[in-house]
Amino acid sequence: MLRAFAYSSFAAPGLFDEKLRSIVSQSAAFNRIAGVTGAMLVDGTRIFQYIEGPSDGLEAVVRRIEQSRSHTLMRPLLDAPTAQRAVPYWAMTRLDTGQTVVSGLINAGWDEFGQRPVAHSPGMELLSSVLRPHFPVANASD
Numbered sequence: 001m002l003r004a005f006a007y008s009s010f011a012a013p014g015l016f017d018e019k020l021r022s023i024v025s026q027s028a029a030f031n032r033i034a035g036v037t038g039a040m041l042v043d044g045t046r047i048f049q050y051i052e053g054p055s056d057g058l059e060a061v062v063r064r065i066e067q068s069r070s071h072t073l074m075r076p077l078l079d080a081p082t083a084q085r086a087v088p089y090w091a092m093t094r095l096d097t098g099q100t101v102v103s104g105l106i107n108a109g110w111d112e113f114g115q116r117p118v119a120h121s122p123g124m125e126l127l128s129s130v131l132r133p134h135f136p137v138a139n140a141s142d
């Protein structure tokens with residue numbers, strides 16, 4: 001069973017320097033083992049992160065995120081089963097999208113579980129439209 005999890009938080013002072021780069025590469029390494037994929041969208045102050053994967057792997061990742069002192073005021077936005085991966089391409093990636101996109105995602109409405117599948121929530125639709133242009137495209141010569 002796949003689960004999806006998303007949250008917002010505030011970066012600790014200094015995070016957007018070298019430290020976040022190393023967090024993203026450590027995170028990708030752990031997520032690869034846990035079977036988790038996702039993305040982090042940041043604006044210099046706030047963080048929005050979406051992850052998905054098998055429940056046990058996802059839980060281990062969420063615990064690591066909760067325990068990190070590199071961010072504060074973590075607020076869960078989504079924690080629900082999902083039928084298929086929406087972001088299969090990255091174990092973790094970071095996109096500097098600016099404030100409008102990050103606050104749009106945080107306020108998009110993720111809370112409608114039970115009423116319709118995660119994939120059709122306003123938040124997920126917005127996230128997909130933001131990420132789609134960054135998805136790797138298959139090379140014609142592959």
Ligand SMILES: Cc1cc2nc3c(=O)[nH]c(=O)nc-3n(C[C@H](O)[C@H](O)[C@H](O)COP(=O)(O)O)c2cc1C
Pocket residue numbers: 023026027028030031040047049051061064065067068069070071092
């Ligand atoms: C914004 C943010 C996102 C993170 N995402 C992940 C993740 O996707 N997978 C993971 O295993 N750990 C994740 N972590 C945890 C880090 O990999 C690392 O374990 C943690 O930052 C180390 O603790 P510290 O920040 O207190 O030094 C994240 C941490 C932060 C701050």
